[in-house]
Amino acid sequence: MSHHTYKKIEIIGTSTLSIEDAINNAIGQAAGTVRGLSWFEVVETRGTIGEGHVTHWQVTVKIGFTID
Numbered sequence: 001m002s003h004h005t006y007k008k009i010e011i012i013g014t015s016t017l018s019i020e021d022a023i024n025n026a027i028g029q030a031a032g033t034v035r036g037l038s039w040f041e042v043v044e045t046r047g048t049i050g051e052g053h054v055t056h057w058q059v060t061v062k063i064g065f066t067i068d
Helices: 019-031
Strands: 006-015 037-050 052-068
Touching: 006 019, 019 037, 019 052
Parallel strands: none
Antiparallel strands: 006 052, 037 052
């Protein structure tokens, strides 16, 4: 059995469309610079309201990845 060592980073993804899109934006951006992404957890969700509806989502995610 192999052993892995992980590191976690915390980033914020944003979207005007949805929470899921904000998560995907955060992960997509991280994937461009960090190797070995393995998992994520949503730790905070917030947004802005305009004219009685959500206009912008912000989602804080912790992303885990393996380190060499």
